[in-house]
Amino acid sequence: MFSDVGPMELVTLAVLAVLLFGPDRLPEIIQNVTGFLRKVRELSESAKDEIRSELGPEFKDFEFEDLHPRTFVRKHVLHGDGEGLGDGFGLDEIRGALDPRAELTQVAEAVREAADEMPREDAAPGGAATYVDLRKP
Structure with missing residues (x-):
């Protein structure tokens, strides 16, 4: 109080x-x-x-405390059926759609795969790396 x-x-x-x-x-x-x-x-x-x-x-x-706007939103909107955040209103799906982590992981995997498949131009036939001077025209 x-x-x-x-x-x-x-x-x-x-x-x-x-x-x-x-x-x-x-x-x-x-x-x-x-x-x-x-x-x-x-x-x-x-x-x-x-x-x-x-x-x-x-x-x-x-409970009369449930009539307070903040408590009402927290209880009925955010918790949905009481089984976690957003279950009742599809908020988890919206959060998942707005989360870029999954797409970034896919892009990173694609780049790794492309880099692994690319032939290495700087490798010598015997497997030793050669030095390439890029400063020369």
Whole structure:
């Protein structure tokens, strides 16, 4: 809930609370705030339970966090049927079509085969390599 609040902010809030309410009333204020937060959580949970019961038994595993757009896309679009990325929408095929590695491997193999089949012009009849000076016209 407060994941982006750092230690310096917490110290600042604690000092500010002591200055505003005083050390005598601070425990009472903290108890009131925690009680209020408990009541809000209970109200929220009861509202969620009521919505689940009104939706019916097919939605008993429904999570409200799934309604967040990022979670919804991650769960329903990217994972498809839950068997890996993109299974439900053919995303694996699209990724495979856009991946140049397979074509590059085929081209590299063709070049290797062509180089192996080519007769070596710089080889001497006895198998020793000869020096060819390309700087001369």
